[in-house]
Amino acid sequence: MLPVLQIGPVALYTPGLIMVLGGWFMIQAVGRAAHEHELDGNRLEQIMFISLLAGVVGARLGYAAGSWTSYLADPWAFLSRDLQAFSLPTGVATALVVGGWLLWRQHWPFWSTLDALAPGLAIAMFTYALAQWASGDGYGLPTTLPWAINLWGEYRHPTQLYAAITALGALIIWRRRYHRRQPAGARFLIVCATLAAGTLIGEGFAATGWLLPGNVRLSQVVALTILVIITYIWQHIFSYQSHR
Numbered sequence: 001m002l003p004v005l006q007i008g009p010v011a012l013y014t015p016g017l018i019m020v021l022g023g024w025f026m027i028q029a030v031g032r033a034a035h036e037h038e039l040d041g042n043r044l045e046q047i048m049f050i051s052l053l054a055g056v057v058g059a060r061l062g063y064a065a066g067s068w069t070s071y072l073a074d075p076w077a078f079l080s081r082d083l084q085a086f087s088l089p090t091g092v093a094t095a096l097v098v099g100g101w102l103l104w105r106q107h108w109p110f111w112s113t114l115d116a117l118a119p120g121l122a123i124a125m126f127t128y129a130l131a132q133w134a135s136g137d138g139y140g141l142p143t144t145l146p147w148a149i150n151l152w153g154e155y156r157h158p159t160q161l162y163a164a165i166t167a168l169g170a171l172i173i174w175r176r177r178y179h180r181r182q183p184a185g186a187r188f189l190i191v192c193a194t195l196a197a198g199t200l201i202g203e204g205f206a207a208t209g210w211l212l213p214g215n216v217r218l219s220q221v222v223a224l225t226i227l228v229i230i231t232y233i234w235q236h237i238f239s240y241q242s243h244r
Contacts, residue, residue, distance in 0.1 A: 015131040022127025023052050029119040036178070037112040044116060047102045055095030062090025111185030118174055118188040125195055126167035133160035141207045157205040166198025185233075193230045199223040 027048045034041035063085050103113060132138035140157025148155035170191045177187060200223040203209065210218040 051099030058094025059091025062087030129163035
């Protein structure tokens with residue numbers, strides 16, 4: 001946990017720095033991957049930048065909408081660097097809507113476009129996990145395992161690092177399959193399946209998030225649903241393509 005990085009007289013907010021660097025790597029990765037799928041890499045980089053910027057603005061506006069009285073009393077708080085003052089669901093939804101609309105206007109092949117975005121998705125999850133580790137959010141259940149981390153007064157599962165390892169594994173798998181001949185969309189689905197499988201397992205050790213009856217977290221239900229959908233697509237679409 002390292003919320004602030006002190007470099008001489010300058011104090012850098014570590015989670016924010018991680019998010020900025022992660023965004024830059026995302027843009028670079030999808031731009032390079034786009035060329036492999038015969039897409040306009042420069043245009044995709046622009047779309048990614050606009051989408052990420054829209055996501056940041058949407059996340060802050062989403063949080064401000066729920067605390068508008070506080071922002072009316074102190075308008076400068078809108079520029080706060082506190083990551084807690086962002087609504088992640090609103091930010092993600094805004095980025096998806098803006099990015100989806102811009103991509104739709106390009107009329108690029110659907111599955112090839114998703115393949116180009118696959119490394120960006122893995123890097124986004126890796127970045128988010130590291131930012132949570134730095135801020136101390138998304139912590140795990142208490143444990144006595146030797147790799148436990150001391151957080152909030154107890155030794156806990158490093159669930160943020162579990163998520164980071166999963167995302168890194170998804171990125172490595174994507175890279176190893178980068179030049180292999182495979183159906184359009186396969187790279188994207190493999191990355192999604194790896195991330196979903198890691199979430200399904202790793203969230204079982206988490207102490208935060210919506211808990212459903214039966215001690216199952218909502219994120220696990222979503223991850224399992226994604227795995228089922230991916231299995232259906234692979235069996236019914238890709239198998240059909242291979243027999244044509």
